[in-house]
Amino acid sequence: MLLEKKYYSFLTKNILCLCLIFFAFPLHADQSQKQRLQEPINQLHETLINIMVISDSTNFEERYKYLEPIISEYFDINLISRVVLSRYWKTIEEKDKIKFTDLFKKLTISTYVSRFNSYNNQIFKKISVERLKENRFLVKTEFRKLEGSPITFNYIVQKNNQKWRIISVIANGINDLSLKRAEYAAIIKKDGFDVLVTKLEQKIRDSQTN
């Protein structure tokens, strides 16, 4: 009788444990995934605030070097480059693909460094995370300034090779990827890929001097 009682007590405890694992684990896994997919945005925002804070005491090149590892790590530049060049990606040679991808990364870093160039207590605030199509999430954030309306910065992140990376940035409803895609297609169609490369190189030089 005692043995039977112990057996039932053991069984009940185990069932309870299993129930807890069954219900709590997906919740924990979901929370954990949400945290991981927001990591690129957290790192980017932290670094952008830092480069604004140090903008008075550093030059463009120093801030560029400071931001470069973050962009390399947390932006899927290879994928973005392919999407930005759209149908023209497969028409260019392998060496040009590598050249364009490198150029696009430099342009992205230069643009961030030249835009986030002064600190006046601005902050980034996370708003929400929404699931898009499979494997992609939209992370909604706001860039708040002391004066004026906040700017919404929404990021699309995607998991690739077990790592979450940013694949698109949408500022106040304007998708940077779509914008560049349209621009680059217009230039390639009219003047060719080499002219696009020349113009991008010029833009990178301009952002360093502005």
Next chain:
Amino acid sequence: MTSFQCYKMLKQIAFLAMLCIMAGCATTQTSDNYANKDTLEPANRVFFDVNETLDQALIKPIAEVYVDVAPNFIRTGITNFFNNLAYLNVILNDLLQGKLNQGVSDIARFVTNSTIGIGGLFDVATSMGLEEHDEDFGQTLAVWGVDEGSYLYLPLFGPNSVRDSTDFVPSTLLNPFYYISSAILFPVTAIKAVNKRANLLEASNIRDEAAVDPYSFTREAYLQQREYLIHDGSPPVSGYDDVFSADDADDGSGLLKIE
């Protein structure tokens, strides 16, 4: 009706006729892609070049001088004044879109700024919690399900679309300045134009720094911004990542659909 009002009416009729013709052109489009919305691209690019030349040579330098000369509070007052005058059109479109609460709030905002705010020079309503909204007849038509039609780049007015340009009629008729004499109207319109250009200096400088093809950049930014406004800052997220599944983006290797 004075000869000036007749002239303005004729201008509107001519403008509407032009829109009808362009709306006819617009029916040929088959894709949602913004570039495909630009069925009048050759003409649009000509008008874009004309506007850019005029802007660089005349309007932008005047706006820069205006920013240097006019103190910030004067420019803010002028901006508030013109925004308030245009607010009757916002109220009408609130109501046409069925946003009754917003409409009531905007009526209160207009009355508050017109009275306590001394003819709209001071935006006291915002500090009272009556936030500013951005509505126009183009957005109303979009809410009613009307397609935007072809993208238009209009001389002097800049980026637009067949649907959005219909706002010209209610915004003009609901603006009190429409009903005053031309002797006052022309200088006031000039101040409004210079003030508006001054407010856009930062945005245009960012565009000039970023754009490798300013025409395409302006078109994409305008059309995307319109979608954003139509959905009051919360466009449906379902279309956000369509660009990654677009047929012309995929090189056939399946690389864009990383699982």
